[in-house]
Amino acid sequence: THPIQKEIDEFEHYYKKASDYIDTAKKEIQKPSRAPLVNQLYEDAKQYNIHFHEVIEFMNQRNDIVNNNLDVNGKKIEQLLTAVMKSAREDDDAEASLETAIGIRSLLLARLYTAKFLKSNSQEDANRVKKEFNELQVQLTKIRNSLQNPKRRAQLKEAISLINVYQAGVTKVKQIITDRNKIIDEGLNKIGPNIAKVSEDIKLSIKKDQDTI
Helix, strand or coil, rough: CCCCHHHHHHHHHHHHHHHHHHHHHHHHHHCCCCHHHHHHHHHHHHHHHHHHHHHHHHHHHHHHHHHHHHHHHHHHHHHHHHHHHHHHHHHHCCHHHHHHHHHHHHHHHHHHHHHHHHHCCCHHHHHHHHHHHHHHHHHHHHHHHHHHHHHHHHHHHHHHHHHHHHHHHHHHHHHHHHHHHHHHHHHHHHHHHHHHHHHHHHHHHHHHHHHHH
């Protein structure tokens, strides 16, 4: 998913309001049984804010790689290999044309499963991406061996260079997603419920005193 500025602004707005309430509580709630709870609330809220912005930064890094590498270079690679295939076919070089067509199929599958992984984050899709790129690398060797035309060899060389850049981007995105999800699972998803529990404990503590009075 993409970080939407409106949602980020809303978080900032509510975090500021919550921080103001907690600051007020720290000053006004001095009872020994409740003061530690307020301090815990303060620390948890601060950590939640830090983790939230770490997630936003990871999402921005992921989007930058997708938009400026994967989307751009994926299209360029396909165009280069298609040019090689068409040129070879026009020159009646059936072997080169066929091998390149098979390579294009592997490329399209690699791009397809990369797109699926970006949505699902599943290990199964990540494994399929790796499998398709491995098959593409094997096919690139076959294409290289079948090409004699200097122009086509130059186009293939450029495509291979871009494929390396693309694969490096995929590897980086996988790590970013892993790190981001770890922060969400081990940070936000644990701290959030704890903030709710501590807040409820403070509220019940105050209510108990009021009932006693």
